[in-house]
Amino acid sequence: MIETLSKIGGHTAASLGPVELTLALHYCFDTPRDRLIWDVGHQAYSHKIITGRRDRFPTVKQYGGLSGFLRREESPYDVFNAGHAGTSISAALGMAIARDLKGEEFHVVAVIGDGGLTAGMAMEAFNQAGHEKRRLIVVLNDNEMSIAPNVGAVSGYLNRIRGGQPYNTIKDEIEELLKSIPGVGEMMFKSAKMVKDAISRAFVPGVLAEELGFRYYGPINGHDTDALIEVFNEARHLDHPVLIHTLTMKGKGYEPAERDPYSWHGTTPFDIATGSFIKAKATAPTYTQVFAETTAKMMEQDDRVVAITAAMPDGTGLNKVSPRFPDRVIDVGIAEQHAVTLAAGMALEGISRFAPSTRRSFSARSIRSFTTSA
Numbered sequence: 001m002i003e004t005l006s007k008i009g010g011h012t013a014a015s016l017g018p019v020e021l022t023l024a025l026h027y028c029f030d031t032p033r034d035r036l037i038w039d040v041g042h043q044a045y046s047h048k049i050i051t052g053r054r055d056r057f058p059t060v061k062q063y064g065g066l067s068g069f070l071r072r073e074e075s076p077y078d079v080f081n082a083g084h085a086g087t088s089i090s091a092a093l094g095m096a097i098a099r100d101l102k103g104e105e106f107h108v109v110a111v112i113g114d115g116g117l118t119a120g121m122a123m124e125a126f127n128q129a130g131h132e133k134r135r136l137i138v139v140l141n142d143n144e145m146s147i148a149p150n151v152g153a154v155s156g157y158l159n160r161i162r163g164g165q166p167y168n169t170i171k172d173e174i175e176e177l178l179k180s181i182p183g184v185g186e187m188m189f190k191s192a193k194m195v196k197d198a199i200s201r202a203f204v205p206g207v208l209a210e211e212l213g214f215r216y217y218g219p220i221n222g223h224d225t226d227a228l229i230e231v232f233n234e235a236r237h238l239d240h241p242v243l244i245h246t247l248t249m250k251g252k253g254y255e256p257a258e259r260d261p262y263s264w265h266g267t268t269p270f271d272i273a274t275g276s277f278i279k280a281k282a283t284a285p286t287y288t289q290v291f292a293e294t295t296a297k298m299m300e301q302d303d304r305v306v307a308i309t310a311a312m313p314d315g316t317g318l319n320k321v322s323p324r325f326p327d328r329v330i331d332v333g334i335a336e337q338h339a340v341t342l343a344a345g346m347a348l349e350g351i352s353r354f355a356p357s358t359r360r361s362f363s364a365r366s367i368r369s370f371t372t373s374a
């Protein structure tokens with residue numbers, strides 16, 4: 001993967017992080033019969049390599065070659081085409097409902113990042129899945145990063161879980177505690193598995209997920225294949241929604257990417273030995289530069305101008321603007337619809353102009369229409 005990406009660039013850190021996760025998933029689940037759905041699809045190079053596309057991997061992202069994302073047209077192992085973040089749980093739940101209607105038996109597994117989980121659609125799907133209570137497995141690939149460091153209260157909650165005790169340790173401790181109660185404890189330990197589970201669950205770090213109808217497992221080291229295999233095999237036998245919270249390091253296995261996962265999320269070609277990026281000489285200012293400079297100029301001239309980005313501070317260049325206007329550059333996470341309505345609320349209170357930005361072309365169009373209508 002590193003060799004190919006050094007020549008053509010690509011989602012280097014994003015795809016290096018979940019390698020062990022990918023291997024463990026394919027080891028435990030019978031893909032493509034079991035459906036494996038990757039959120040966005042930018043982290044799935046290892047999935048491509050081990051599902052019959054190793055020889056063609058050097059063609060990835062090139063004309064006539066493999067797609068950089070998942071493509072149903074490319075392989076039966078790619079069960080859902082995406083690109084936008086936050087879609088995987090919806091697609092997985094849809095497949096689970098269809099499976100049950102057809103009376104079939106396969107597993108459906110969605111893999112979503114902690115960034116993707118900030119998307120409204122992911123929350124909507126989570127909400128329905130917890131209510132539907134169908135057999136569905138959601139694997140959270142938590143590396144504390146969106147493209148930039150992740151933002152928001154959910155991200156803060158995941159951070160607190162990271163610092164807590166894993167579920168299995170809590171369960172062991174409670175078993176020991178029960179056994180130590182003379183007479184009653186030994187009996188309870190042997191006979192009342194439900195009581196033991198219930199007490200353990202009350203201390204589970206992912207209690208919010210449990211309250212929303214998911215059985216929570218984690219946090220689990222996402223680079224420990226044995227631990228992953230154990231939990232996936234356990235989850236296979238449950239008949240309700242499961243959330244498996246894995247902790248991974250973006251860029252794992254390539255030191256420069258581990259050190260600076262932000263810059264290495266998606267890269268240009270690079271020198272493997274030094275880790276320096278090979279950039280084509282720019283003949284004109286980039287769109288990002290022009291956009292960022294123009295926005296900064298507008299913010300300087302009018303203190304009602306606020307810039308809003310949906311998890312793309314670097315792609316829009318707003319990361320260069322925010323040090324100058326820390327109160328007026330807002331990263332809302334992967335939440336475009338929220339960003340637009342948030343801006344509408346601000347506009348109604350006299351903060352009239354904004355730049356909602358996820359993609360460069362989108363920013364150009366939207367800033368024009370909103371500044372003219374403001």
Ligand SMILES: Cc1ncc(C[n+]2csc(CCOP(=O)(O)OP(=O)(O)O)c2C)c(N)n1
Nearest residue numbers: 014083084085113114115116145146147311
């Ligand atoms: C709706 C939407 N907004 C923004 C993006 C741009 N984008 C691509 S990947 C990504 C970060 C995803 O973070 P996470 O889900 O945690 O995955 P990771 O790369 O950390 O594995 C973003 C913001 C997108 N693909 N879709």
